[in-house]
Amino acid sequence: MDKVTVEICCGTACYLLGAARLMELEANLPEELKGKVEFEAKACLGMCNDDRLGGAPYVRVNGSEVIANATPDAVLARIRTLLEMEDL
Amino acid sequence: MNQAAQYIRRELAIRLVRAFDAGTLRDEIDNIPVKLRPKNEPSSRCCIYHDRAVLKYRLMALLGYSIEDESDEAKTLASYLDDVVRDVAEGKDPYAGLEHKMAPLSVCGPACSGCPDAKVVTTENCRGCFARPCMYNCPKKAVSIVGGRSVIDQSLCIKCGKCVAACPYHAIVKTTVPCEDACPVGAIKKNEFGVAQINFEKCIFCGKCFNQCPFGAVMERSQLMEILLAMKKGEKLVAMVAPAAAKQFPGTIEQLLTACKKAGFAEVMEVALGAEKTTRHETAEFVERYEKDPKMIMTTSCCPAWVNLVAKHMPEFIDKVSLTPSPMVYSRELMKEKDPTLKTVFIGPCVAKRSEARRKDVDFVLSFEELGAILAARDIDVMSCEAYPLERPAEATARNYSHSCGVTEAVIAEAMSRTPDFKLNSKQINGIDKKSVAMIRLHLMGKIPTNFLEVMACPGGCENGPCSLR
Numbered sequence: 001m002d003k004v005t006v007e008i009c010c011g012t013a014c015y016l017l018g019a020a021r022l023m024e025l026e027a028n029l030p031e032e033l034k035g036k037v038e039f040e041a042k043a044c045l046g047m048c049n050d051d052r053l054g055g056a057p058y059v060r061v062n063g064s065e066v067i068a069n070a071t072p073d074a075v076l077a078r079i080r081t082l083l084e085m086e087d088l
Numbered sequence: 089m090n091q092a093a094q095y096i097r098r099e100l101a102i103r104l105v106r107a108f109d110a111g112t113l114r115d116e117i118d119n120i121p122v123k124l125r126p127k128n129e130p131s132s133r134c135c136i137y138h139d140r141a142v143l144k145y146r147l148m149a150l151l152g153y154s155i156e157d158e159s160d161e162a163k164t165l166a167s168y169l170d171d172v173v174r175d176v177a178e179g180k181d182p183y184a185g186l187e188h189k190m191a192p193l194s195v196c197g198p199a200c201s202g203c204p205d206a207k208v209v210t211t212e213n214c215r216g217c218f219a220r221p222c223m224y225n226c227p228k229k230a231v232s233i234v235g236g237r238s239v240i241d242q243s244l245c246i247k248c249g250k251c252v253a254a255c256p257y258h259a260i261v262k263t264t265v266p267c268e269d270a271c272p273v274g275a276i277k278k279n280e281f282g283v284a285q286i287n288f289e290k291c292i293f294c295g296k297c298f299n300q301c302p303f304g305a306v307m308e309r310s311q312l313m314e315i316l317l318a319m320k321k322g323e324k325l326v327a328m329v330a331p332a333a334a335k336q337f338p339g340t341i342e343q344l345l346t347a348c349k350k351a352g353f354a355e356v357m358e359v360a361l362g363a364e365k366t367t368r369h370e371t372a373e374f375v376e377r378y379e380k381d382p383k384m385i386m387t388t389s390c391c392p393a394w395v396n397l398v399a400k401h402m403p404e405f406i407d408k409v410s411l412t413p414s415p416m417v418y419s420r421e422l423m424k425e426k427d428p429t430l431k432t433v434f435i436g437p438c439v440a441k442r443s444e445a446r447r448k449d450v451d452f453v454l455s456f457e458e459l460g461a462i463l464a465a466r467d468i469d470v471m472s473c474e475a476y477p478l479e480r481p482a483e484a485t486a487r488n489y490s491h492s493c494g495v496t497e498a499v500i501a502e503a504m505s506r507t508p509d510f511k512l513n514s515k516q517i518n519g520i521d522k523k524s525v526a527m528i529r530l531h532l533m534g535k536i537p538t539n540f541l542e543v544m545a546c547p548g549g550c551e552n553g554p555c556s557l558r
Contacts, residue, residue, distance in 0.1 A: 010338040010471055012347075013464035016098045016457070020558050021091075023338075041338060044469040 003038045004079050007060040008070075011044025014057035018070065022057060025072050037079055092132065093304025094457075099124070100146055101312065101461030108316050109465060117165040120147060138198070142304075145196040149307040152314065154188035155196045156285075169313075176317040191288050192309055192442035193298060195276075199305035202282035203265045208247050210238045213259035221254035270300035272520045273401055292396035294520055294545045295439035295554025308439060308555070311452045312461070315433060318452075323431050324354035325452075327459075328419045330436035331360045331482075332490035332550040336456050336557040337470045341487075345476035347468045348435075348459070355423065355430060360482030362419030363489045363498070366390060369412040370495070371502040374512075374540060385532065385539050388495050390414040392444035393545035397520060397528075405532045415489060416441065417448045435459050437553025440545065455555035492518045492549040496542045514540040519547030 008014075008022045026039040047058045047066065055068030059075055062082065067074060103120055107113040121143035125136040133139050144165060145155050151168050175182035183189040210222070216236035223231040223238065230244035231251055238260070240251070252260045267276045267284050275290035276297050284305065286297070298306040318325060327348040334341050345356040370388070377384050389395055389410045398406050413421075420432045431451040434441055442453045454462075463470065481487075485501050488494035496514045503510040515531060515538040517524050531541050546552045 011464070011469045012337075012460055013102060015338055015470075016102070016460040016464055016557065017095050041471070043472040044467070048464075 003036055004082050005038045005062055007040045007042045009045040009058045010041045013048045017056040019057040022070060022072060036083060089299055090302060090304050098457055098461060100150060101458055102464045104150055105462050105465035114166050114169055117169055142199045149194055150310045150312060152183060152309055152311060154191060154194040154309055156194055157186040157188050172313050176314055192293055192439050193286060194307050194309055195284050195286055196305050196307055197283045199303050200283045201303045206247055206264050208240055208245055208262045210240060210260050213257050214238050215257055222251035222260060225250045225254040266300045266302055267297040270296040272522050272525050290400060292393045292400060293440040293443050294393040299554050310458060312458050315452050315454060318431060319352045324429060325433050326355035326423045326430045327353040328357055328359050328432060328434050331487045332437050335551055339470040342475035343470050343473040346473040347463055347470045350468050351462050351466055357419060358482050359415045359419045360486040363415035363486035364483055365418040366412055366415050367498040367502050370410055371499050373410050373412050386410050387541040387543055390495060391543055391545050393440035394543040396440060408532055416450060420450050437550055437556035439554050456557050457555050490550040492516055492544050512540050513538055517543040520545040
């Protein structure tokens, strides 16, 4: 089974608006998810340039799927869904 | 820590800088609250109109104004902005005539919830038990049993919380007023309108209320506008970055310095270079005092909230505070020697530094949040910046000033290098709160043997300052 890759945008806007907290996810990962997720802090992914700044912080999962307004809970939920999908 | 307030503050600051750079700030500023809280979308307070009103005041504080100084409620943000722009262009202080011009903190009345007074009360969970630990543990005999239920006489209760801890049913609760609870010196109280008000004669600007208010009603008066305007005018600003920056932004301190350069600062420096000088002088001062009187006690002087605490609340001990200037003050000296025309900007996580900066002729203070907003608005990504070519990195002990014990370790290392059999009996106060204020008194009265007392207002040191990014 492939690991889920989670890229956290650490561009300054994302970082200020919540990525700093997302960076703590890796260390606080629930036991059952350990070893199944790969975290990476990325330089600005360039997604925050819309007028409303609405989406920051952004997270990219498995290389293509983007989570806007990412919170630790939302990211964890997505990881769980993806892992369950792979189990099917 | 009120994260929601943190994020909204940051978002507003980013928008402010973006609009400033685009030249559209004057047209946009009064619309920002509406844009952020459009109709038919959820509100954070009772309704979007309340949200918008508070956002307006947040922007007012970002423009540098004290909300307490508002005299005309109908005055638009654009017209506040005009005032700042005009005064800065004329080289005047925009806030000179205002009552609260010296106060770095401001309470936004419409945001304050006017929390009910702190109280210990019995809830419906009370079983009226036979053991009655609430009654027997109360030191003031304030608890009695009426109609099979515990009742607390509020006129006798001292809110010690012994009954709260003793009740096996968790039936007794203590409600608090978070700002009053957080303030170590009793400087924030509700006024006759039931709104929190800071007594600036007492306030030490530690920033605890700023962080603890669940409604985000305590706001920081920013110098962001003055800095943006100075940059635009072409003034040479130097970014003096506090050692606490190391763990705030992604990337290294050298990358952050490059980011500051890109953002428009003419010069950059790490304040740790000033901390090196503080270490030398602090150690020399300690040795000198010790040789004069081996029973003396000296305290550190680099935490400005601590210095405010002594000056305002225990002036009898002021001579025990070291006279050594803080790293920020030495950094200013270093930069002014290099080029007297430079305007100095201290960048750190601290509210109290704003009061120290005013006393010590540092031109501006920028919080990490505000610096972050400038970087974000100007699309500067710290992690992608090259490392700034430092003449030399600051000493490790100086860079460690941002942790609790950092100053002590630096002084011990310095003293040992001079006199190997040096005896320093050091103690640390790791965070100023109501309890530690009492501890500090005991130390300074000589009740606890110490000769070097380090006091940091924030637990863990500056890196956990009220305006830190994490």
